[in-house]
Amino acid sequence: MHTLHIVSKPPGNTRFRECLGMMGEQDALLLTGNAVTALADSTITLPAMVYALQEDVRARAIDPRQDISGQVTFDDMVSLTIRAQRVISW
Amino acid sequence: MHTLIVIDQPPYGSWGGRESLDMAFSLAAFDQPVSLLFIDAGVLWLKQGQEPDGIYQKSVERNLAAASIFGVEALLAEATACHRFGLTDNNLINGVTRIENTGTTLQQYQHVVFSG
Amino acid sequence: MPADIHTFTLVITGAPYSSQAPETALGFARAVLRAGHTIDRVFLYGEGVHLASSLASPPSDETNWTRAWGDFLQEHSVPAVACIASALRRGLVNESEQKRYQLPASNLAAPFEIAGLGEWVESTIKSSVQSSRVIYFHGGA
Amino acid sequence: MTMVIRNNEGFLEDASAWTTEVAREIASEDAIDLSENHWEIIMFLRGFYKEHEISPPSNRLFVKAVKEAFGEAKGNSIYLMQLFPGTPAKTACRIAGLPRPTNCL
Numbered sequence: 001m002h003t004l005h006i007v008s009k010p011p012g013n014t015r016f017r018e019c020l021g022m023m024g025e026q027d028a029l030l031l032t033g034n035a036v037t038a039l040a041d042s043t044i045t046l047p048a049m050v051y052a053l054q055e056d057v058r059a060r061a062i063d064p065r066q067d068i069s070g071q072v073t074f075d076d077m078v079s080l081t082i083r084a085q086r087v088i089s090w
Numbered sequence: 091m092h093t094l095i096v097i098d099q100p101p102y103g104s105w106g107g108r109e110s111l112d113m114a115f116s117l118a119a120f121d122q123p124v125s126l127l128f129i130d131a132g133v134l135w136l137k138q139g140q141e142p143d144g145i146y147q148k149s150v151e152r153n154l155a156a157a158s159i160f161g162v163e164a165l166l167a168e169a170t171a172c173h174r175f176g177l178t179d180n181n182l183i184n185g186v187t188r189i190e191n192t193g194t195t196l197q198q199y200q201h202v203v204f205s206g
Numbered sequence: 207m208p209a210d211i212h213t214f215t216l217v218i219t220g221a222p223y224s225s226q227a228p229e230t231a232l233g234f235a236r237a238v239l240r241a242g243h244t245i246d247r248v249f250l251y252g253e254g255v256h257l258a259s260s261l262a263s264p265p266s267d268e269t270n271w272t273r274a275w276g277d278f279l280q281e282h283s284v285p286a287v288a289c290i291a292s293a294l295r296r297g298l299v300n301e302s303e304q305k306r307y308q309l310p311a312s313n314l315a316a317p318f319e320i321a322g323l324g325e326w327v328e329s330t331i332k333s334s335v336q337s338s339r340v341i342y343f344h345g346g347a
Numbered sequence: 348m349t350m351v352i353r354n355n356e357g358f359l360e361d362a363s364a365w366t367t368e369v370a371r372e373i374a375s376e377d378a379i380d381l382s383e384n385h386w387e388i389i390m391f392l393r394g395f396y397k398e399h400e401i402s403p404p405s406n407r408l409f410v411k412a413v414k415e416a417f418g419e420a421k422g423n424s425i426y427l428m429q430l431f432p433g434t435p436a437k438t439a440c441r442i443a444g445l446p447r448p449t450n451c452l
Contacts, residue, residue, distance in 0.1 A: 089342035
């Protein structure tokens with residue numbers, strides 16, 4: 001993984017679209033807060049490497065899509081920020 | 091380490107962009123390399139002829155003109171957004187570099203920051 | 207110090223109650239320490255400074271994010287700083303700024319402090335080292 | 348003595364009340380006798396504020412702005428410290444009738 005992109009805004013926010021548009025092929029996306037609603041939105045095409053913060057997914061009763069890389073805990077989130085060469089929060 | 095501060099909000103409607111500018115100025119104050127990238131409606135920061143007196147705010151156009159004096163290295167703007175919002179050679183403030191591929195630009199900076 | 211110990215600076219820019227930023231940041235902060243890493247500083251910027259208001263009084267059956275963060279910071283001796291320019295604009299002052307600006311009251315919750323962006327610049331410079339990270343928690347609207 | 352309203356740190360409440368006479372009075376409180384060198388910086392700062400609608404937000408940026416305008420000989424902290432003792436950016440803004448800096452840095 002090159003860059004970990006952490007998004008907290010819902011898919012309707014322009015920031016969400018900007019993030020998807022600028023992601024590199026080696027990058028991963030981490031959905032937190034309102035951004036996890038992207039998993040319930042069938043109109044959103046997500047990149048290959050997607051993680052979502054489990055607590056936020058559960059809180060919103062969102063059924064994870066089949067194509068998602070995985071739900072992560074806060075402990076995993078810490079590991080992801082260390083594994084990534086850099087982290088961008090959107 | 092070069093920091094890229096990204097502004098994607100239009101001027102005046104919120105304080106976020108000004109707080110991005112403060113971040114850029116403080117990095118520059120400590121001689122840390124920093125550039126500003128304007129994307130989406132944020133490119134409207136770069137339009138000439140802003141007259142915010144009527145909304146009781148100070149001109150971000152004038153504030154921004156101090157950036158190079160303080161040592162901010164570059165003002166970058168997303169070319170497609172400039173096109174979308176009608177920004178041309180004739181109405182863009184001085185010293186702005188338009189870039190075609192913001193994704194590639196983003197890759198070049200170790201530290202990419204939004205103010206909020 | 208083992209090579210795999212990392213130092214984190216957390217920057218919170220979203221306000222409590224209008225965003226989830228302070229709660230996501232707190233969950234992350236707890237996980238950082240659980241994993242044996244350290245947090246050198248929490249920096250509140252923009253709307254994030256509202257987290258440091260001692261006057262927030264949510265109902266007793268809701269989480270008081272100022273208190274939750276305050277307890278965490280005190281328990282683990284992590285310094286937290288609210289940006290002075292963001293704080294003054296939004297009506298958040300400590301006693302010395304109250305005096306300077308001749309204001310009727312101060313409202314900065316312990317153990318938060320008020321300081322300039324220089325503190326953030328310092329963390330940014332440090333993060334050019336491989337074992338150091340600055341992580342931002344923005345609002346989610 | 349000209350009667351102008353100042354805040355508790357000596358900054359003008361109303362920027363339009365500034366005159367060179369007011370500047371001399373404010374400077375005298377800091378035991379500064381304004382010379383040509385002082386006026387050069389004061390007028391530069393006022394021009395900078397008019398142009399950019401902000402003062403340099405920190406001492407370091409004040410030095411940078413002066414350096415950009417007048418070169419290394421004057422754009423250094425020792426020179427500016429001699430002219431405007433204490434915190435040069437703050438002292439100079441006070442004498443120049445500009446708003447109190449926010450202590451941002």
